[in-house]
Amino acid sequence: MALLTPQDLEGLTKQLECNNNTIKKATGMDIADICKQIYGTTLDGEKVGIVPITSGNGIITNFSSSLLTITEYFGLDGAVTEHPDVTGYYEAVSSDADIILMADDHIFIAHNMKNGKIATNHVCTGVVYAEIASRYKYADSKDILVIGLGRVGYAGAQHLVKRDFDVYAYDPDRETMEKARKELGIIPYDPEEEHKFSMVLEATPNPNTISEGMVAERCLVSTPGIPCGLPEDIGERNEIDLVMEPLMIGVASMLYAVM
Numbered sequence: 001m002a003l004l005t006p007q008d009l010e011g012l013t014k015q016l017e018c019n020n021n022t023i024k025k026a027t028g029m030d031i032a033d034i035c036k037q038i039y040g041t042t043l044d045g046e047k048v049g050i051v052p053i054t055s056g057n058g059i060i061t062n063f064s065s066s067l068l069t070i071t072e073y074f075g076l077d078g079a080v081t082e083h084p085d086v087t088g089y090y091e092a093v094s095s096d097a098d099i100i101l102m103a104d105d106h107i108f109i110a111h112n113m114k115n116g117k118i119a120t121n122h123v124c125t126g127v128v129y130a131e132i133a134s135r136y137k138y139a140d141s142k143d144i145l146v147i148g149l150g151r152v153g154y155a156g157a158q159h160l161v162k163r164d165f166d167v168y169a170y171d172p173d174r175e176t177m178e179k180a181r182k183e184l185g186i187i188p189y190d191p192e193e194e195h196k197f198s199m200v201l202e203a204t205p206n207p208n209t210i211s212e213g214m215v216a217e218r219c220l221v222s223t224p225g226i227p228c229g230l231p232e233d234i235g236e237r238n239e240i241d242l243v244m245e246p247l248m249i250g251v252a253s254m255l256y257a258v259m
């Protein structure tokens with residue numbers, strides 16, 4: 001899995017505000033409204049313990065402080081523990097945190113200590129970016145394209161199938177495609193084929209995954225993928241609304257998911 005870099009996390013609040021404006025223009029709802037719709041929950045000043053984790057590649061500069069910024073942005077009472085790892089976990093639970101946030105190189109979780117709910121970043125990110133794409137005001141049909149069916153994209157595709165969209169998907173891995181076709185009922189999409197979508201969820205770690213033949217002139221590309229899969233010139237030639245942000249939208253989704 002590609003790890004976040006400290007540079008990805010610079011100017012995060014500005015990135016969130018900018019994306020929130022795009023989401024509002026494109027869907028008529030803001031991030032909090034979208035999350036409330038998905039999970040049927042609200043946030044109410046909960047106490048969030050953020051535990052830095054040193055295992056594997058270790059602490060990512062700006063990661064815990066970014067989580068703190070996000071919790072505060074959504075009106076929660078966040079705190080980064082003084083110590084990392086088990087000592088930090090003990091600190092957070094002892095200080096009566098409602099929700100614990102922590103991540104190693106493989107998984108990033110939110111755990112609500114009061115109701116027992118637990119959520120992962122990859123599923124919550126896939127679901128929220130899928131939901132944003134699916135709410136595009138200017139969509140010309142119920143067809144939606146998912147590019148990349150890894151941990152994030154698969155969860156997004158599953159959410160869209162449940163929401164009754166016509167979900168087309170592409171992943172170069174044949175086994176993954178077969179699994180998604182059998183288990184989810186996605187419609188296999190061939191990137192060489194000319195089929196223009198007005199709603200696209202992109203969830204790959206690669207650039208230039210979106211080609212001109214895939215996007216309608218008015219289109220919403222909703223992508224957690226780092227780096228961005230939409231080539232700049234395609235974005236400029238077409239009227240593309242782009243939602244793309246490295247951390248906050250997915251974390252907002254995790255917080256609402258465990259309420």
Ligand code: NAD
Nearest residue numbers: 125148150151152171203204205224225226245246247250
């Ligand atoms: P993953 O490795 O599980 O899956 C990536 C998938 O993309 C793979 O199945 C791969 O075959 C597919 N792929 C690669 N090139 C492709 C192409 N050209 N067209 C179609 N599919 C292609 O990764 P993941 O955990 O699902 O994460 C996906 C991306 O999202 C990564 O860049 C990750 O860093 C990022 N991410 C962002 C956020 C956020 O909040 N913005 C949160 C979680 C993950």
Ligand code: 2YG
Nearest residue numbers: 003004052053058059060063103104
């Ligand atoms: O506590 C720390 O500082 C580190 N142990 C955090 C490690 C996070 C690793 N995960 C990633 O970089 C992401 N792929 C998942 C984060 C979601 C946002 N893209």
Ligand code: MG
Nearest residue numbers: 246247249250
């Ligand atoms: Mg995000």
